Amino acid sequence: MVSIEEAFERIAKQRPVRVKQHVHPSEAVGLHLADVVVSPMDIPVFDNSAMDGYALCGESDTYRIIGEVAAGSQSELTLAPGQAARIFTGARVPKGTTAVIMQEKTLVEGHALSLTEIPAAGANVRIKGEEIRQGQEVFQAGHYINAATVGMLLSLGITSVSVFARPRVGILITGNELVTAGEQLGEGQIYESNGGSLQAALQQLPVEVTGVARVTDDLESTSSAIRDLLGEVDILLISGGISVGDYDFVKEALAQNEVEEVFYKVDQKPGKPLFFGKRKHQFVYALPGNPASSLTCFYLYVTPLIHQFLGGAAKVPERVGLGHDFEVRGVRPTFYRAKVEEGVATILDKQSSSMLHSFALGNGLVFLSPGIHNKGVEIPVWYY
């Protein structure tokens, strides 16, 4: 058995093989850039107006309006001192423009324009290249691609970026007692839920879920299902069958498939019988079958490895205040499902590892060591 810190460390030490891939920016959100991005062009692309109003040439009280430029139009208009042009936001400013005045600050009579305020030189003109220059490094390798990055790349006309590929993740569910929702429950049976909750948790991350497979509790089928899945995934998540019962075959089946143990059992509650192992460049987690244990282990120990595949850093837990006195009975350091609001954590009722309701009502896992904790102490939280 390892400590929680040791388990985190052994995962952090892994160096998954990151695969570079070229994708359209619209498919890259949530990923990290594998290479620098150098701008192929200036942004703004040309000098243009930031306002609907009038392009002016020179400083004067009145101007003569000699034409109009709309956004997207191709105007060859050139202004001489004392001349103005009607202009709209985003339109290229005519040659000779010294400033743009917004229309609210003008009086117009026919072709005569007078100003109620004198604009500073260059006012309301967005200059070609003022944001980004052609040849400039726009993003470093490793940059996290958020929605704005997608927009920025498209505004530069970029249609292909190099990213680290989404890891392929497979799920294998063990348990003879499990029945799929929608089917009839027999004696001693329960509805299967870990496949769905793990898949849902994965859907919130940039990974490719290869599928959810099911296997009965026997060594041969478990071993052959693991063999098949290891043919197609980077990370395999197995649910259940990892404890010490007579029908728990996962550990033996992993050994049969040459999956080396990195650790087995963590001194924590819930999720003690967690197994983490690897085979060459592939990783396997055998998550304890209890629904809250399986999801807790996923958030704590699977997500950091996924971030390593993607080229990002693991999330550091935030610190929040404990909203009430609380005693951790027993000897195992414990993760509790909590509702965290405005920096204050309330530990929810019904925390057994078989219970998902508190997990569903909460928004974070808080960590407490055994003993008494007073209201207001700072504790770490992993939001989910």
Ligand SMILES: Nc1nc2c(c(=O)[nH]1)N[C@H]1C(S)=C(S)[C@@H](COP(=O)(O)OP(=O)(O)OC[C@H]3O[C@@H](n4cnc5c(N)ncnc54)[C@H](O)[C@@H]3O)O[C@H]1N2
């Ligand atoms: N003698 C011991 N027994 C147990 C120990 C122990 O140390 N010694 N550890 C307990 C702890 S802690 C956990 S956690 C569980 C983990 O056991 P397994 O990983 O082998 O999981 P299972 O036995 O297959 O299932 C446990 C529990 O969860 C339900 N389950 C399993 N899979 C699903 C699923 N996909 N959807 C919904 N519910 C599921 C299953 O019916 C069991 O009730 O072992 C303890 N025992």
Ligand code: MOO
């Ligand atoms: O490790 Mo188990 O999750 O406490 O029930």
